[in-house]
Amino acid sequence: EIVLTQSPATLSLSPGERATLSCRASQSISTYLAWYQQKPGQAPRLLIYDASNRLTGIPARFSGSGSGTDFTLTISSLEPEDFAVYYCQQRSNWPTFGQGTKVEIK
């Protein structure tokens, strides 16, 4: 099983600031990594697939990068609706998720 480790566990930032979230895989997964956003009481929402491809309708302030074992989700300027938990997920092997990073208001 491929283990995804997300860091930090919690990110405390103010609206307008830049958020940088990390996801590290226990072995190379090429670019088979997705990012989801989840708000309390809601299902996860797919933001980015295959490391850097943003879904239609996802704001341009969300961007993904990385390959191999190290990946990053960047939110260039936080909007109030961006405060949520973010999960990474790999599909290189049996699909697994990271433990999540909570982006909270500072």
Added chain:
Amino acid sequence: QVRLQESGPGLVQPSETLSLTCTVSGDSISSSLYYWVWIRQPPGKALEWIGSVYYSESAFYNPSLKSRVTISVDTSKNQLSLKLTSVTAADTAVYYCATGAYGSGSYYPPGYWGQGSLVTVSS
């Protein structure tokens, strides 16, 4: 746009079988464009992929749950189902059905999700 709705009992007795149904609307569950998946999330914890099925193939299951899980498709009702046997408190979770695009041999991450169904295992 595909829409998914989970349904089933919210409370299951320990050692019993958890059964959930996902009703699909907006497209056919037999479509070659999608695969179908069950994912769960224990309260306050991360997501776990339970298993997935593509219409023309056998279901694939999480190795840690494989001996207890069955996922099937009812094309006449456009429904996906999940059965999990011998449940314990550790199976308490919100269960989501979801679907993702299938193409060129690749199963893309699920972009459509149901709202989720909370199942509590307790006597």
